[in-house]
Amino acid sequence: MIRYLLLILLVLISGCSASSSRKPASIDERLIGLTVEEAIHSIQLRLGEYFILDEPPGIARAVTGYTKNSEQIELYFKRGDVPFNMKMDWKLKDVVHLKVVAIAHKNPNFGMDTAISP
Secondary structure, X not given: XXXXXXXXXXXXXXXXXXXOOOOOOOOOHHHOXXXXXXXXXXXXXXXXXXXXXXXXXXXXXXXXXXXXXXXXXXXXXXXXXXXXXXXXXXXXXXXXXXXOOEEEEEEOOOEEXXXXXX
């Protein structure tokens, strides 16, 4: 019985310490309110070939890329700030001036964390 209680206590303690370090210091709410361009430069985001996410189809919603630690970051802007485009062939110049309103951070070890603008 005591062994089970100690095991449960150990699991709880180790789980608490892991959850407190989920969000890296460089990816936080300070990016909200910056332009997409400022946020990209601030965290040195590397963009891939298809870096603009649409949600729903044809509505540009976010820019996605990877940090130098290979963590995926999505910088969200307001829906409707970019014209509808069913071809989804937006260019970076179409969104760099938009304000970041939310951030999604995907760490391979922890899954997806999101910071939403107040």
